[in-house]
Amino acid sequence: MTVAVEVHSITKTYSVGSNTVRAVDDVSFSVMSGEFVALVGPSGSGKTTMLAILAGLLQPSSGEVIIGGVSLTSLRESERTRFRRSKIGFAFQANNLVSYLTALENVELMLRLNGDYDTAGRRRARDLLVRLGLDDRMNSLPRQLSGGQQQRVAIARSLINHPTLVLADEPTASLDTERAHQVVHTLADLVHDQDRAGIIVTHDLRMVEYADRIVQMVDGRIARIVSPSDDLTCLADPEADSCTEIPPEVLGIEGTDPWEAGRNDH
Numbered sequence: 297m298t299v300a301v302e303v304h305s306i307t308k309t310y311s312v313g314s315n316t317v318r319a320v321d322d323v324s325f326s327v328m329s330g331e332f333v334a335l336v337g338p339s340g341s342g343k344t345t346m347l348a349i350l351a352g353l354l355q356p357s358s359g360e361v362i363i364g365g366v367s368l369t370s371l372r373e374s375e376r377t378r379f380r381r382s383k384i385g386f387a388f389q390a391n392n393l394v395s396y397l398t399a400l401e402n403v404e405l406m407l408r409l410n411g412d413y414d415t416a417g418r419r420r421a422r423d424l425l426v427r428l429g430l431d432d433r434m435n436s437l438p439r440q441l442s443g444g445q446q447q448r449v450a451i452a453r454s455l456i457n458h459p460t461l462v463l464a465d466e467p468t469a470s471l472d473t474e475r476a477h478q479v480v481h482t483l484a485d486l487v488h489d490q491d492r493a494g495i496i497v498t499h500d501l502r503m504v505e506y507a508d509r510i511v512q513m514v515d516g517r518i519a520r521i522v523s524p525s526d527d528l529t530c531l532a533d534p535e536a537d538s539c540t541e542i543p544p545e546v547l548g549i550e551g552t553d554p555w556e557a558g559r560n561d562h
C-alpha cells in the first residue's frame with residue numbers, strides 16, 4: 297500500500313460579518329491506496345468543507361493537500377480542473393447528473409470528458425451500474441430515478457475514470473437501511489478491489505463498519521481517529537464527559553505519528 301492522500305495542516309476560515317468561522321482548523325491525516333475512510337462528526341463540524349478541499353473545489357486558507365504525489369493545493373485553477381477530472385471522483389449530495397442524459401450516458405460522459413470513451417470504458421460503465429444494482433435503470437433519465445438511484449449513478453460516475461481518490465458526501469442520505477448498507481458495502485469493496493483511496497462523509501454510524509478507519513471531526517478539528525473494532529461510544533456522543541479528552545496519539549504528542557492513528561494492520 298502506498299500513501300494516496302496527504303492532508304497537511306489544512307485550515308479554512310470564512311468571514312461572516314465581523315466574525316471569523318474556522319470551518320476546518322489545522323487538520324492533518326493521510327489515506328493509503330486501498331483504504332476506505334469514514335469522516336464523521338456533528339453538523340457544522342467541517343466535513344463537507346474538508347471534502348470540497350480534497351476534491352480541489354475549494355482552496356484552503358492554509359495547508360497543503362497532496363494526492364498521488366501531486367500538490368493539489370499548489371496547482372493553478374486550470375491544472376486543478378484537469379487533475380480533478382482524471383484523478384478524483386466525487387459524488388456529492390446534490391449529485392449534478394445531466395438531466396437529459398440517461399444513467400448510462402451520465403457515467404459515459406466522464407469517459408468522453410477524459411478522452412477515454414472506448415469499448416473497455418463503456419463496458420466498465422455498464423459493469424459499475426450493474427454492481428450498484430442499476431441493471432434495469434441504465435436507460436432511465438435522472439428524473440425517472442429515485443433519489444437513492446440517482447446517488448448510485450453519481451457513485452458509478454465517480455469511479456469510472458480510475459480515480460486515485462473517491463469522495464462521497466452522505467451517499468446514503470436518501471436510502472433505506474438495506475440499500476444504504478448495500479451502497480456503502482459496494483463502495484468499500486470497489487475501493488479495496490481497485491486500490492483507490494476512498495473517503496465518505498456519513499451521519500449514519502451504522503455505515504462505519506465498512507470503513508478501515510473512522511476520522512471524527514468536531515468544531516473543525518480532528519477529535520479522534522479510530523478503527524471500527526475500537527470502542528465507538530464517543531463517535532455517537534463526542535461531547536460526553538469521558539470523550540472530551542483528545543487521545544494524545546491524534547495530537548501527535550508522545551512520539552506517535554498522528555497519521556498512523558487508528559490504522560490497524562490487516
Ligand SMILES: Nc1ncnc2c1ncn2[C@@H]1O[C@H](COP(=O)(O)OP(=O)(O)OP(=O)(O)O)[C@@H](O)[C@H]1O
Nearest residue numbers: 310312317318319338339340341342343344345346
Ligand atoms: N461559504 C461559507 N461561508 C461561511 N461559513 C461557512 C461556509 N460554508 C460553511 N461554513 C461554515 O463552516 C462550518 C462547517 O460547515 P460544513 O458544511 O463543512 O459542515 P458539515 O460538517 O458538512 O455539516 P453537515 O453535517 O450539517 O453537512 C459551519 O459552521 C458552516 O456554517
Ligand SMILES: [Mg+2]
Nearest residue numbers: 343344345465
Ligand atoms: Mg455537510
